[in-house]
Amino acid sequence: MSLYRAIIFLLLFIAPPPLKPPILRIACGAQIGRGVSIGWFSTLMGRHISIGDYSAIRALTIINCGGNLSIGRYSIISSFTLIYGADGLRIGDHCYIGPQSLINTEEEVRIGHRSALGARCMLYTHGSFFPYSEGYWVRFAPITIGNRVWCATGVFLHPGTTIGDNSFVNSRSVVSGEIPPDSIVEGNPARMIGSMSRMQRTITPRRLDAIAEQMLHHFLVITATQGTFR
Template identity: 25%
Template sequence: MPTEREKMIAGDRYDPDDPQLVADRRAARDRLALFNRTPVSDERRRADIVSDLFGSVGDGVYLEPPFRCDYGYNVHVGEDFYTNFDCVILDAAPVEFGDDCMLAPGVHVYTATHPLEAAERTAGLEYAKPVTVGDAVWIGGRAVLNPGVTVGDGAVIGSGAVVTEDVPANVVVQGNPAEVVRELE
């Protein structure tokens, strides 16, 4: 029988109040509290905390504090990843960023979601869908990536965009819901 963590990562309905998941979230919050209060000048310690928190980390990764996530172990970032202040990644499912990605202030990435039917939703089970971001993607301030989306290589997500569907490579999207407004070469 799969554990609640295994069900969560697989995208099946899971109990977020499972003791192991609660412990996992608390451990991530402890590491985040340490990261968010570690001086920026202590680059080595900050890098060690991020490497310990995330599932995988490429070279040249930099996060501006404060940064928040649920578990951390489901976050995978490639080379030269940068996130500005106040970013949130709710990583109940895997969140994967390619190389050379930049996140502006206040970007939110969500994987956790809930049943639409009220009776199911109030029963407390939830599920998650992975988010995948390709290489050389720029995500503008206060943009939101919703559960299950994929963003193609070279895409630009405009500030304030709410991404509810997959974004092709080499386009600019903006709006709520986000729509393609320009193709890039």
């Protein structure tokens, strides 16, 4: 990171949330959409920064990518998340990154549309510690998560992991290699235990009305008790 970018990185950390989007636009040439919010003591940096409309980076989150940083529309990165590495991060629309997650971007990480990571998920694109020059192993590879993928709390993804569209990874699973689309996987090491299409229920119009009523009730409870989503 150049000295100039390091100064901007620190300035963003201490700046009040309303000032962070304009600082990024002016100082970094970032493309920041409408209604974007960046919380207290959060900061971010990338070679090129793009954040879509109404996305949010919650308080106390650090993002430092050597490559491009792209966040789609209506996506949320929760508090206490750490994202860092020499390459970039691409997050689609309507995505959610849970609190205390860690995403290493030594190689590129891609997350498709309407996908989510639960709290305390870890994504590593490198695996090495012992000296490579002494014959020990080293692994660097990108991670790709497809569209409509849910990784529940505490999932660990190894370098080179690819998860196909419309899949679910159960809590505390350790995943490596390629997961086919429409999969349900769990365990250490993670193994396929079913398909999403077989688990999906048929929704009748009456059931759909009941679901909508339930969602509206929860929405009213949340807004009444918290008053805000920020």
